[in-house]
Amino acid sequence: MLMCFYLDEQFKPEYLALVAGVKSQEYYVNMMIAWYFATALAKQYDTALPYIQLGCLGAWTHNKTIQKAIESYRITDQQKVFLRTLKIARQ
Numbered sequence: 001m002l003m004c005f006y007l008d009e010q011f012k013p014e015y016l017a018l019v020a021g022v023k024s025q026e027y028y029v030n031m032m033i034a035w036y037f038a039t040a041l042a043k044q045y046d047t048a049l050p051y052i053q054l055g056c057l058g059a060w061t062h063n064k065t066i067q068k069a070i071e072s073y074r075i076t077d078q079q080k081v082f083l084r085t086l087k088i089a090r091q
Helices: 014-020 027-043 045-053 059-071 077-084
Strands: none
Touching: 014 027, 014 045, 027 045, 027 059, 045 059, 059 077
8 A cells, every 4th residue: 555555646755664574584574675665766765765875774674675676667777876876785
């Protein structure tokens, strides 16, 4: 619902905090968070970007967000280059 109805006209920055606050080990929950933030980057880039820059998501979710955002046609080439620099290296 947040992705469909609350990333455009009804968007509020606190929705990002709400989703970032979800902590889970479940694959589909983390995939939902990644898709939400990838879509938020496409629609509300300047507001969503600090969550990626500050590492507010778990490492897997963080990298999956970047992957999905980079795959999007709604993200500019310049944004994609920058997002790639924010990936967390696997250890």
